[in-house]
Amino acid sequence: MIARVTREIETLASVKGPDLGGETAPMQAQILQSRFRKFVESGTDFPTVAVNQRDGVIATKWRKLLRDSLYQTIADPDAVVNAHPYFKELAALAFTxxxxxxxxxxxxxxxxxxxxxxxxxxTIGYYSAWGPHFVVQQDRPVVYHPNGYIPFQAIDRYSEEVILTEEALSNQIIDAARGSFALLVEYFSKSPCLFIGFSLTDPGMRSMLRQAARASSGTIHYYIRYCGSGAPPPAEQEEASQANFDLFNIVTLYLDGDEIKALLELLSMDDEDTFNDVFVRAGAPQRYLYYIAGVVSVGKTSVISRLQGPEIVDEWLRPRNPLIAKPSDELDDSERKRVDEWILEQVRLKNGRFARAGGGLHVMDRAPLDAFAFTLPNEYRDKAESIYETACAGKSGSPQSLQKGHLIVLKGDPRVLQTRQIWRGRGGKESYLEEQQNALVAVYDDAFGKVTFIETAGQDIESVTKQVLHAIHREPYAEFDFDKRLEFFRSAVS
Structure with a gap:
């Protein structure tokens, strides 16, 4: 667009200047706007314009120039939409x-x-908005233009400002830092987004995405990098993808036009049978199951509470039994029996949630075999039998398999864990917590499937959340076989 504006201005009499090729795009626009302003001010009728109206006249003429440049080669914008490879699919997705x-x-x-x-x-199907504020509509999507809006028809509503020049862009960044774009930053903070059709070079956009990432460490976005002439080499892809993830919590997808169209078609599908059949024919999984395990006070629930997007299965699906807050080594036999029965019922209910889970990402607080961490090694076989009979409903005659999934285990400093327990009004000695953690790590032996161990010591909750997101979104998906591990304990010699 800058090149078109340059050509338009150069056709105007007396508007000349040095080549701007060495300048950034915003600075080129800034200089071009200055040249255009001088041209308008040199007009013979400009002195007759009231002083308090001159800036408005110049701004209006500037917008007209931008509009003429933007649509210079467009005779029929609807024809452009109809000919576009995936505008139809993009519009269908927008309505969701x-x-x-x-x-x-x-x-x-x-x-x-x-x-x-x-x-x-x-309804016409949309509401166009711009500037720092917008209001969500009930029956149509808001099409929000942070950098301004120039419709094809000059009589349609348009933005008074277009963020194109260095001055306008700098002001936008400053305003965003001051909170003027709080609604957009909040939206990015709480809503996983799909970014398509632009690069991540816009400084204003980068500033707001960075603010959003710092405000909400658990929100992931997806960015499609168009690869019309072929994808970059794998090393370059990996480097850029990691940088985008580190800076903006963005997962980068390298797609060509056909792949973008296919993705949008899939995302906008409203026929569940057709949607399911796509995955069947592709031989691809629809759902990805993740378990986050760890000893008490290590931060599992705090991390999970920050995740935006995945379906969450909470730590407990029923009001918790007060006895579970008591250290297991302080329970008498009657209390331990009641706690075990209650916990194993929860494992069965939560396993049912994962068994019925639909497509997408699913995260569960705690894993099915955590109970072994509260059990003496010489009692593992009995515990395994209890899990099989109660959690897997083995005594029903139709045992249910424990759902496989990618297992993430958080580890912590026992001294820090004990301090957290004290602050929460709970018990547990440092040695008890250390033994419990060691037992949990031993139970989830990676010989039985994929386990990602994350060390939380010395890290704040945002950093730990980031590592969990890395395991979910950046590492290959591989599952831990809980049934196989349970059977190992059931068949162990007493």
Whole structure:
């Protein structure tokens, strides 16, 4: 667009200047705007414009120049939408979310929404917004243009400001830092987003994404990097992907046009049978199950509470029995029996949740075999039998398998864990917590499947959350076989 604006301005009499090739795009726009301003001010009728109206006149003419440049080669914008390889799919997906953020100035997405068969009756199908504030609509998505909006038809609503020049971009970054774009930052903080059709080079966008990542360490976004002429080498992909993940909590997808179209079609599918069949024919899993385990006070629940996007299965599905807060080595036989029965019932209920889980990411607080960490080694076989009979419903005659999944185990400094327990008004000596942690690590032997161990000592909860997200989104998915491990303990010699 900068090149088009340059050509437009150079066609104007008396507007000349040195080549701007060495300048950044925002600085080029800044200089071009200055040249254009001088041209307007040199007009013979400009002195007749009231002083308090001159800036408005210049701004209006500047927007017209930008509009002419933006749509210079477009005779029929609807034809452009119809010919686009995946605008139809993008519009269908847009109707499933409350806000669509676009850094484009044009109205092609709005036109795609108007044409979409999913457009709700009685509405044009969208509400265009810009500036630091927007209001979510009930029956249509908000198409939000943070950098401004220039529709094809000059009579349509448009933004008074277009973020193109160095000055405008710098002001946007400053305003965002001061909280003017708090609504957008909050949206990025709480809502996993799919970014498509632009690069991550926009400083304003980068600033807001970084703010969002710091405000909410558990929200992951997905960024499609278009690879029309072929994907970069694997090493380059890995380097850029890791940088995007570290800075912005972004998972980077390298896709060409056909792959983008296929992804949007999949995401916008409203026929469950067709959706399921796509995965069947592709031989790909629909769901990914994750367990987060660890001793008491290591931070499992705190990490899980920060995760935005995955379906969560809580630590307990029923109001907790007060006895479970008591250290296991302080329970009498009657109390231990009651606690064991209650916990194993919870394991069965939670396992049922994972067995019925649909497509997507699912995260469970605690893992099925955690009970061994509270059990003496010489009682492992009896405990395994109890888990099989109660948690797996083995005594019913139709035992249920423990659902396999990627296991993440958090480890901590026993001294820190004891301090946390004291602050929470709970018991547990340092030695007891250390023994419990060692037992848990031994139970989840990686010979029975994938285990990711994360050391929490010396790290704040945001850093630990980031490592958990890395295990979920950046590491290969591999499962731990809980049934196989349970059978090992059941068949062990007493």
């Amino acid at each position: 979310v409350p806000v669509v953020v676009t850094y484009n100035f044009d109205d092609f997405l709005e036109r795609a929404l108007v044409q979409s068969p999913r457009r709700p009756h009685g």
